[in-house]
Amino acid sequence: xxxxxxxxxxxxxxxxxxxxxxxxxxxxxxxxxxxxxxxxxxxxxxxxxxxxxxxxxxxxxxxxxxxxxxxxxxxxxxxxxxxxxxxxxxxxxxxxxxxxxxxxxxxxxxxxxxxxxxxxxxxxxxxxxxxxxxxxxxxxxxxxxxxxxxxxxxxxxxxxxxxxxxxxxxxxxxxxxxxxxxxxxxxxxxxxxxxxxxxxxxxxxxxxxxxxxxxxxxxxxxxxxxxxxxxxxxxxxxxxxxxxxxxxxxxxxxxxxxxxxxxxxxxxxxxxxxxxxxxxxxxxxxxxxxxxxxxxxxxxxxxxxxxxxxxxxxxxxxxxxxxxxxxxxxxxxxxxxxxxxxxxxxxxxxxxxxxxxxxxxxxxxxxxxxxxxxxxxxxxxxxxxxxxxxxxxxxxxxxxxxxxxxxxxxxxxxxxxxxxxxxxxxxxxxxxxxxxxxxxxxxxxxxxxxxxxxxxxxxxxxxxxxxxxxxxxxxxxxxxxxxxxxxxxxxxxxxxxxxxxxxxxxxxxxxxxxxxxxxxxxxxxxxxxxxxxxxxxxxxxxxxxxxxxxxxxxxxxxxxxxxxxxxxxxxxxxxxxxxxxxxxxxxxxxxxxxxxxxxxxxxxxxxxxxxxxxxxxxxxxxxxxxxxxxxxxxxxxxxxxxxxxxxxxxxxxxxxxxxxxxxxxxxxxxxxxxxxxxxxxxxxxxxxxxxxxxxxxxxxxxxxxxxxxxxxxxxxxxxxxxxxxxxxxxxxxxxxxxxxxxxxxxxxxxxxxxxxxxxxxxxxxxxxxxxxxxxxxxxxxxxxxxxxxxxxxxxxxxxxxxxxxxxxxxxxxxxxxxxxxxxxxxxxxxxxxxxxxxxxxxxxxxxxxxxxxxxxxxxxxxxxxxxxxxxxxxxxxxxxxxxxxxxxxxxxxxxxxxxxxxxxxxxxxxxxxxxxxxxxxxxxxxxxxxxxxxxxxxxxxxxxxxxxxxxxxxxxxxxxxxxxxxxxxxxxxxxxx
Numbered sequence: 001x002x003x004x005x006x007x008x009x010x011x012x013x014x015x016x017x018x019x020x021x022x023x024x025x026x027x028x029x030x031x032x033x034x035x036x037x038x039x040x041x042x043x044x045x046x047x048x049x050x051x052x053x054x055x056x057x058x059x060x061x062x063x064x065x066x067x068x069x070x071x072x073x074x075x076x077x078x079x080x081x082x083x084x085x086x087x088x089x090x091x092x093x094x095x096x097x098x099x100x101x102x103x104x105x106x107x108x109x110x111x112x113x114x115x116x117x118x119x120x121x122x123x124x125x126x127x128x129x130x131x132x133x134x135x136x137x138x139x140x141x142x143x144x145x146x147x148x149x150x151x152x153x154x155x156x157x158x159x160x161x162x163x164x165x166x167x168x169x170x171x172x173x174x175x176x177x178x179x180x181x182x183x184x185x186x187x188x189x190x191x192x193x194x195x196x197x198x199x200x201x202x203x204x205x206x207x208x209x210x211x212x213x214x215x216x217x218x219x220x221x222x223x224x225x226x227x228x229x230x231x232x233x234x235x236x237x238x239x240x241x242x243x244x245x246x247x248x249x250x251x252x253x254x255x256x257x258x259x260x261x262x263x264x265x266x267x268x269x270x271x272x273x274x275x276x277x278x279x280x281x282x283x284x285x286x287x288x289x290x291x292x293x294x295x296x297x298x299x300x301x302x303x304x305x306x307x308x309x310x311x312x313x314x315x316x317x318x319x320x321x322x323x324x325x326x327x328x329x330x331x332x333x334x335x336x337x338x339x340x341x342x343x344x345x346x347x348x349x350x351x352x353x354x355x356x357x358x359x360x361x362x363x364x365x366x367x368x369x370x371x372x373x374x375x376x377x378x379x380x381x382x383x384x385x386x387x388x389x390x391x392x393x394x395x396x397x398x399x400x401x402x403x404x405x406x407x408x409x410x411x412x413x414x415x416x417x418x419x420x421x422x423x424x425x426x427x428x429x430x431x432x433x434x435x436x437x438x439x440x441x442x443x444x445x446x447x448x449x450x451x452x453x454x455x456x457x458x459x460x461x462x463x464x465x466x467x468x469x470x471x472x473x474x475x476x477x478x479x480x481x482x483x484x485x486x487x488x489x490x491x492x493x494x495x496x497x498x499x500x501x502x503x504x505x506x507x508x509x510x511x512x513x514x515x516x517x518x519x520x521x522x523x524x525x526x527x528x529x530x531x532x533x534x535x536x537x538x539x540x541x542x543x544x545x546x547x548x549x550x551x552x553x554x555x556x557x558x559x560x561x562x563x564x565x566x567x568x569x570x571x572x573x574x575x576x577x578x579x580x581x582x583x584x585x586x587x588x589x590x591x592x593x594x595x596x597x598x599x600x601x602x603x604x605x606x607x608x609x610x611x612x613x614x615x616x617x618x619x620x621x622x623x624x625x626x627x628x629x630x631x632x633x634x635x636x637x638x639x640x641x642x643x644x645x646x647x648x649x650x651x652x653x654x655x656x657x658x659x660x661x662x663x664x665x666x667x668x669x670x671x672x673x674x675x676x677x678x679x680x681x682x683x684x685x686x687x688x689x690x691x692x693x694x695x696x697x698x699x700x701x702x703x704x705x706x707x708x709x710x711x712x713x714x715x716x717x718x719x720x721x722x723x724x725x726x727x728x729x730x731x732x733x734x735x736x737x738x739x740x741x742x743x744x745x746x747x748x749x750x751x752x753x754x755x756x757x758x759x760x761x762x763x764x765x766x767x768x769x770x771x772x773x774x775x776x777x778x779x780x781x782x783x784x785x786x787x788x789x790x791x792x793x794x795x796x797x798x799x800x801x802x803x804x805x806x807x808x809x810x811x812x813x814x815x816x817x818x819x820x821x822x823x824x825x826x827x828x829x830x831x832x833x834x835x836x837x838x839x840x841x842x843x844x845x846x847x848x849x850x851x852x853x854x855x856x857x858x859x860x861x862x863x864x865x866x867x868x869x870x871x872x873x874x875x876x877x878x879x880x881x882x883x884x885x886x887x888x889x890x891x892x893x894x895x896x897x898x899x900x901x902x903x904x905x906x907x908x909x910x911x912x913x914x915x916x917x918x919x920x921x922x923x924x925x926x927x928x929x930x931x932x933x934x935x936x937x938x939x940x941x942x943x944x945x946x947x948x949x950x951x952x953x954x955x956x957x958x959x960x961x962x963x964x965x966x967x968x969x970x971x972x973x974x975x976x977x
Contacts, residue, residue, distance in 0.1 A: 017045055020298060023314055025051035040064070040244060040289045042103060044087040053091040062098040062179075062244070062289070063087065064139070065117075067110055070102045073120055074113035080120040081127060089128050093460050093784070096134045099125065100179055100244065104141045106167070107159040114138050115166040122174070129420060138167060139179035139244045142187075142223060145230055150211040151280065154226030155233055168236035178236075179244035180227055181291075184219040185265070185303075189256055195219065201248075201261065202268030214279040218272065220246065225280040240286070247291035250317050252303035263318035266290055266309065270321070337636075337684065337942035337961070338364045338572055338619040338666005338896045339372060339692035339701075344950055345624060345639040345673010345964030349375030349704045352620070352641060352667075352680020352945055352966055353689065353711070362664025363684060364390040364571060364616040364895050364941030366431060366695015366716035366755060367397075368415035368739035371677025372667055374704025375685075376692070376711030377419040377745035389705070390426035390507070390571070390616070390664060390830075390893060390941065391415065392466065392716015392752025392790065393445070393725065393735060393774055394696040395438055398430040399766040400724030400731025401448050401717065401753065401774025401787075402441035407725065408448035408732030408777010412456040413741015415697050415715055416748040416783055419706030423690070424461045424713050424785055425939070426750015426893060427453065427740065427778055428507055428571065428830050429725075429771040431695060431716045431790030432468040434494070434818050435487035435759020435811030437766050438719055439789065441726020442814075443493035443821030444772020445717075445753045446787030448729055450825055452736035452774065453748075456781010461748050463775045464822060465494055465767065466507040466571045466716075466790010466830020466895040468756045469515070469550055469874065471815040472557050472881040473808035474798020477538035478607065478862045478873060478932070481553030481805015481880025482560050483812035483819070484797050486760040488885055491807055491815020493768040494788065494822035494829060495563035495887020497775070501786070501826015505614070505891020505939065506563075506819070506882050507571035507714075508554050508831010509756060509792040510874035512546040513592070513630070513899065513955075515799070515838020516846040517583050517907075523846025525907070526859075528839025529575075529588060530595030530869030530919055531849010533857020538801025541606040541931060543860010543867020545599060545850045547573065547835040550793050551875015551892065552607040552862060552932040553805015554831060557796065558882010558890045560806065561819040565889025567611065568879045568930070569828050569939035571693065571714070571752070571790050572666060572896010573871055573920070574618035575836020575851070576630035576903050577644050577913040577969065579954020583840030584630045584904020588848070589913020589959070590645035590970050592836050592871075592899030593617055593636065593942065595853020596920020597648070597663075599869035600938060605876035606865020607802055607932015613875055614937050615924055616664040616693055616714070617647075617917055618832060618896025619944010620684070621960030622969065625670025626951015630840070632670075633900035633908055633955035635947040636917055636972055639674045639964010641683050644901030644947055645914030647921060647961060647972020663924060664691025664714065664941035665961070666896050669698055671948035673964040677704035680945060683966050685710055693895055693941045695755060697739035706743040714830075714895065714941065715739060716752035716790065717774070719763060725753065726769035729776065736777040740785070748785045751778065752830050752895060755790040759811035768817040775825065788822055790830035790895045791815075793838070793874055796881055801862035802932060805877030806884050819887035826889065831878045832896035832943070835870035836916070836955075840907050846870065852899075852912065853919030865931040869923060871897065876932035891936060898943035900955035901969050908955045914970035917942060917961065921972070 025048045040062040041048060052059050065073065065083070073080045088096055101118045105111045122136045142148060144164060146157035156164045171178055188200040198204040202218045209216040216222040224241055231239045248265035249257040273288055295308035295317060308317055339352075349372045353363075365372055368391060376389060393401060393411065401408040416424055429445045430438060442465050450463040469475060471491055473484035483491045498504045512528035526532035528546045536543035543549040551568060558566050575592035576584035596615070604611040622635035622644060635644055665684055674680070677700055684692065685708075693714040694701060705711055717725060717735065724731045740748055753770045757763045767789055775787040793799055795815060797808030807815040822829055835851035849855040851870040860867035867873040875892055882890045899916035900908035920940070929936040947960035947969060960969050 052094045064100040070117045071113045074116040080124040084124040098135045101138045103139045135176040141181045148226035151225035154229035168234045171239045172236045177240040177242045181245040185248045221278040243288040245291040247307045249303035249306040251306040339945045345671045347675015347966040348679025349677025349681025351675045351682045353684025362691015364664045364693015364714035366392045367394045367697040368715045369694045369698020369701020370703030372701025373419045373706045373743045373746040375677045375681035375708035376422040376705025377707045388423040388425045388691045388712020390714015390750035391748045392428035394717035394721040395719020395754035397717030397721025397725045397735045398445045398753035398770025399441040399722045399726030402444035402726030402770035403728030404730030404732045405776045406730035406733025408452040408736040408774045409780040410733045410737020411735025411739040412452040412778045412781035413737030415739025417741030417744035419743030419746020422746030424748025426462045427785035428750040428752020429465045429774045429787035430753025431466040431755015433754025433757020433767045435814045436757035436764020437762020438722025438757045439764025439767025439814040441770025442767025442789045444769030445725045445774035446771025448732040448776030449774030449778035449787035451776030451779025452781045453778025453783025453785035456741045457783025459783040462504045462786020464786040464788020464827035466752045468509045468791035469793015470795035471791045471807040471811035472796015474806035475553035475796035475877040476800020477804040478552035478801035478877045479803015480798045481556030481877045482884035483807020483815035485809035485812040487807040487811020487815030489813030490768045490817035491819035491885035493817025493820035495561045495819020495890045496823040497821025497825035498566045498827040498890035499563045499823020504786045504827030505567040505569045505893045506829015507893035507895045508878035509572035509896045510550045510833015512838030512851045512870035513575045513834040513836020513840045516842045517837045517840025519842030521844040523842025525839045525843035526847025526849030528835040528846035528851020528870045529848040530853025532847030532855040532859045534859045536801045536860025538803045538862020541862025541865020542858035543873045544858045545869020546838045547871015547874045548605040548867035549802040549873020550799045550877040551930045552605045552802020553799035554878010554881045555876045555932040556803045556805040556880010557884040558887035560884015562886020563823040563888040563890035566887040567936040568892015570615040570833040570894010571830030572618040572832025574634045574898015574943040576633040576900020576955020577908040578633040578958035579630035579903020582905025584900040584908020584955035585906045586901035586910025587912035588907040589899025589901045590915035591852035591912040592916020593920045594915040594918020596871045598919035598922025599853035600924025604934030605872035605930020605932040606867045607876045609931045609934025611929025611933030611936025613929045614939015615894035616941010618666045618898040619959040620665040621946010622958045623668040623670035623948010624950040626956045628953020630955020632951030632957015633903035634898040635944040635960010637960040637962015638947040638969045641962035641966015642968045643971045644969015645910035646970040648918030666693040666941045666943040668944045670950040677701040706745045712747045712749040714750040722754045722770045723766045726766035732773035732777040751787045753789045756792045786827035792832045799877035802873045802876035803862045805880030807881045816885040819885040822890040823887045828891035828893045830895040833874045833894045836899045872930040876930045894940035896943035898959045900958040902958040903955035910970045
């Protein structure tokens with residue numbers, strides 16, 4: 001796949017160990033976690049692997065075999081199988097990107113065994129499932145070439161050509177890269193009379209080499225391109241290069257090897273890599289591993305001991321200006337779509353998702369839908385793209401999952417295990433069931449679900465729940481965010497669960513629309529639509545967007561509930577395009593979603609500005625099976641896949657890699673005219689949307705995704721299942737076996753136990769236990785899928801300013817328990833964030849441009865945090881509530897967000913819906929999270945995939961991006977891969 005520039009993924013380090021006094025892995029790597037995520041190990045090292053395994057996918061690892069093992073691997077498949085079992089399978093939480101068979105053994109006697117060793121290693125990985133799609137390759141040096149100057153003359157030498165032809169054919173067939181060690185230092189040191197030092201050090205802008213139409217001003221690119229030419233001549237025109245080693249020694253060879261030269265080389269290399277590819281392949285991002293992490297005293301004396309950036313005591317040999325990754329928004333996880341299915345006229349997943357695959361990779365599914373899951377499972381990975389999926393449980397499954405570990409296990413077996421090729425990022429235990437009777441089961445359901453995932457699968461899937469803003473007792477100002485008394489206990493449990501699992505997030509449904517629609521006299525429309533200046537000053541934080549204010553209110557609540565580090569993803573946000581007169585209009589929905597995107601691309605919420613926040617737009621479709629009114633009109637599409645309004649999805653190929661894309665779609669199914677999962681998911685795949693939220697298990701969708709594993713599925717439980725999940729662990733196990741384990745190829749990223757469960761209610765009371773039971777059931781399957789619940793902003797008693805975000809009296813107790821659960825398990829809370837409703841309910845107080853991401857003004861100043869869009873404000877309000885409920889580490893996933901294209905007059909228009917989604921994507925694209933958590937990407941699911949005609953009339957039927965016939969409700973500028 002032609003990948004766009006993602007410097008976060010393009011620079012790595014070689015972790016050498018040939019020294020007798022190196023620091024422990026934790027001491028060496030902890031300081032680097034914010035700047036380097038990609039490491040190369042020349043051979044397995046158990047201590048280092050154990051460290052990586054504990055970090056739950058924070059690092060991406062390329063691991064080599066010992067050269068002396070190559071022949072054994074080549075001649076003995078059992079030896080290869082054992083090697084993989086001992087060094088890969090034993091560390092299930094590590095993302096192994098590559099297994100490198102040998103280092104610089106071609107040409108030579110060992111080199112003759114490389115190809116067969118690669119074949120056996122590939123077979124061994126597949127025998128064990130190869131759940132991360134690990135590539136197999138080998139590493140070569142420049143001595144494989146006979147000619148390297150000019151680069152276009154590059155050709156393999158006669159002594160290496162035979163072996164290299166076999167290697168190249170293997171790589172070309174599988175789409176794997178070749179690892180190449182590139183050292184301009186040695187080229188210069190061996191021929192200083194012919195090679196210019198500034199050419200070797202990236203220190204000139206002169207064209208030093210003119211090779212036909214290609215111009216070279218640095219030696220590094222000339223060397224790489226010479227190998228690319230050789231690959232093409234050997235039959236590998238599509239084989240990419242990964243630079244496995246490059247560096248410059250700081251000592252050991254007189255004036256050539258100085259600290260200044262080493263510093264200059266590495267820093268100029270990084271700066272060059274961030275701009276473009278080589279002259280021959282300028283559009284291809286090239287991953288590069290700097291050699292080396294340490295100076296290693298057991299290597300031969302001279303330059304070999306002096307390639308390290310650090311000394312063994314961790315002091316710097318020289319300073320590296322690592323890119324501020326958290327200041328370069330990682331859109332590989334920022335946007336998602338809610339893939340709901342509450343319509344009877346929706347397109348099949350293939351028709352719906354294929355057009356989206358280049359634009360949206362995160363999907364939230366509210367519950368397992370086998371047709372959708374089948375599609376996701378089939379679409380991986382030969383097409384070069386994949387969806388990541390947050391999948392919810394049915395709310396009615398929450399209690400069963402909580403009460404019955406076997407039910408949780410069964411749920412995983414049925415909905416996750418069968419879809420082995422699908423990337424499930426979250427399992428969302430319940431959607432907005434806190435506070436309420438089901439909510440009391442959420443924590444135990446999350447625990448059971450996590451246990452079921454780990455016991456039944458090998459996937460590292462976060463378990464969380466989705467909450468709405470009603471878990472907050474106070475949300476204004478955001479810093480006052482606190483959970484309600486009725487949700488606090490459950491939310492504390494959720495947050496405790498999440499905070500012990502740093503990678504897990506709380507999913508929050510954030511709907512500025514409802515905030516506005518419910519109180520148009522107090523909430524300004526422009527504030528809800530991201531189109532205004534500072535509206536709220538909350539201490540040092542300024543809010544110009546209701547969305548951020550609401551999110552920060554939740555963040556504050558989470559912190560107060562004991563989760564200061566719990567992150568939030570917005571599981572739902574959007575604006576209805578119809579169903580509520582002039583408030584829910586296509587133009588408003590377009591404006592809200594596009595401004596939301598644009599806002600999320602810039603920064604996080606005022607409270608966490610450095611944290612990118614995954615946000616799921618609600619919804620993919622207008623769903624006709626939902627209640628009449630706005631509920632049917634949150635879709636970006638009509639069920640015929642026509643646009644309700646146009647979304648300006650970012651052009652990813654001009655910016656970053658989509659590998660961890662944070663945008664998803666809520667895939668609703670409340671329509672009687674919806675396309676098949678193949679059609680629907682095909683549309684998403686076409687648009688690069690790889691994260692889908694299913695509100696409940698749908699066997700047809702799940703079966704489809706299981707056979708098309710290009711999506712990450714957020715699967716919800718039925719609200720009606722929450723009591724059973726909570727009261728019966730066997731029901732939880734059955735739920736897992738039926739909805740997760742039965743789909744081994746699906747990557748369930750979340751299980752959502754209940755969606756917007758009302759507080760107080762018996763369902764809300766069941767949520768914590770349902771979360772616990774479902775979490776345990778999932779872990780029993782061997783998978784790790786975050787189990788959480790989805791809440792709306794209604795859980796907040798205060799949401800303004802965002803720092804005042806707090807769960808309301810009805811939800812604070814249960815939300816506290818849920819928060820504790822999430823904090824403990826490091827799962828996120830799911831939040832449905834709808835600036836549309838905040839604006840529609842209060843157009844006089846909520847500025848329209850603020851809700852639409854359509855202003856650069858600081859609308860809300862909340863202490864030090866500034867809010868320019870309502871989406872982030874709403875998210876941060878939930879985060880504040882989580883913090884106050886004991887979940888400072890609970891993340892939020894926006895499980896729903898969107899803007900209806902019809903159903904509410906001039907507010908819900910196609911133009912508004914298109915604007916909202918486009919701005920949402922733009923915001924998430926360049927954003928580093930909400931102001932409250934600016935360094936945390938906000939996984940967000942757009943609501944909704946379709947206009948769903950079975951929803952209530954009005955805006956509820958009009959949140960879809962597509963019509964059921966897959967025509968666009970409005971156009972979304974999905975990122976182009």
